[in-house]
Amino acid sequence: MESQPAQRWEFSNRASKIDPLAKEHPEIKFTFAEVKGKYQDLQHAIVDTRVASRDRLVIWLMSYNGELSKYLSSLGLHLIQPHYANRWFSTIPKETHDTGECLGKIRLEAATGEDHSPLVVIPKPDGLAARSLKFVQWLANENPQGKWERFLNEKQTDLRWDKVILSGISHGSTTSARFAKHQKVARVVAFSGPRDQLESWQSLPSATPSNRYFAFTHILDKGWTADHYCRSWQMLGLAKFGPLVNVEKAKFPFENSRRLITDFDVDGNANKAHGIVVRDGRWKEVWKYLYTHPVDQVGKPSPPDPDCTMKIRPS
Structure with a gap:
């Protein structure tokens, strides 16, 4: 492969294309469907190889924000925006989500793909952690110039969570904070939250x-x-x-x-x-x-x- 000049690299790919184990969960509005010309499971990534890497991976929770992402890449940060369950809130009856013992458990299940809540069923391949791992594995192969493998463990079977910055706005900032309570990460950046x-x-x-x-x-x-x-x-x-x-x-x-x-x-x-x-x-x-x-x-x-x-x- 011919070497290519340093540049800002931007990628997008659907979670369902990267991982055949990824499934839809329409009961919590977690689907791959095309809405207004955009597939719901389209994921984004960005890295700028013209600047020295800070050896940190931002996992952005919520809709892709091009302005913020490009700026963070200019600081030497890698960034991905994975598709994960973040539209379930309106599917939970108000009398249930107002109990004070509900939302955090669903957020943790959405992040981990492990059983933390009786109200949803989100298997491992559809959790934020697995979707992020599969995306980084794909990027490591697709974009060797970006050196995405630095965020994978030695066997490339898990993320190097000690290098991860969880971040988002609103619902995304809240899930970032909840997941960080469970999983040790490098940093959490919460905009307009947590709630x-x-x-x-x-x-x-x-x-x-x-x-x-x-x-x-x-x-x-x-x-x-x-x-x-x-x-x-x-x-x-x-x-x-x-x-x-x-x-x-x-x-x-x-x-x-x-x-x-x-x-x-x-x-x-x-x-x-x-x-x-x-x-x-x-x-x-x-x-x-x-x-x-x-x-x-x-x-x-x-x-x-x-x-x-x-x-x-x-x-």
């Missing part, structure tokens, strides 16, 4: 040290104004690593905090506030901090936020 405001899993012992969780949200996001996010941040223990920092009023490295917020003008639009933290080039310095700041550099411990409601009742 699950009636659940207690956020305070469970964590396989991933709590100083490795980083979070960023807009203060007009409904999840913030309803105290969903601050509650999770408190339960995850993030206050031990620095104060709440408004990135509009502080400079990099944001007091080494794990709790970043913005009050950037969004015309009072809560929906815009929810998604803007992963869009708009103005956040690049914040993104760089969240994904690359040394995890052993932490801020000064802060007391619990007295304005954050910790006991939230079902709406």
Whole structure:
């Protein structure tokens, strides 16, 4: 094979094409179907071989975000966006998902493909972990220039989770945090989350040290104004690593905090506030901090936020 010049490599392939064991689960809206010209199991990956690798794999949970992904690749990060079960929320009866003992278990089953919840059946090949593994194995063969094999163990039978950054927005940030409680990873980056405001899993012992969780949200996001996010941040223990920092009023490295917020003008639009933290080039310095700041550099411990409601009742 002729050597090719260093460049930004972008790939997409369907989970069902990569792994014949991958199956659909329409009962929880987890399908391969084509919707508006796009197959639901289409997965994406990106790496830029023009820059030195940071030896970290971002697993992005939620829809592919080209702007953020290209920027992260420019920092020397590899990134994949696998297809996994993330549309089950609306299939769970409200009286069930408001019990406080439901959502975290489903998230963990969606991530691992192991039996953690009686409400869903997601086998191993359809869990986030297996889908990610198969995708990286495919990329290692398809794109040797990207050196994706660095994220596989010696026998190439599992991911090197110590090199993985779990990240996402909203539902994806919540599943990232839940999975990191179970599986030790290099870092978690949570945008507009984590949520699950009636659940207690956020305070469970964590396989991933709590100083490795980083979070960023807009203060007009409904999840913030309803105290969903601050509650999770408190339960995850993030206050031990620095104060709440408004990135509009502080400079990099944001007091080494794990709790970043913005009050950037969004015309009072809560929906815009929810998604803007992963869009708009103005956040690049914040993104760089969240994904690359040394995890052993932490801020000064802060007391619990007295304005954050910790006991939230079902709406």
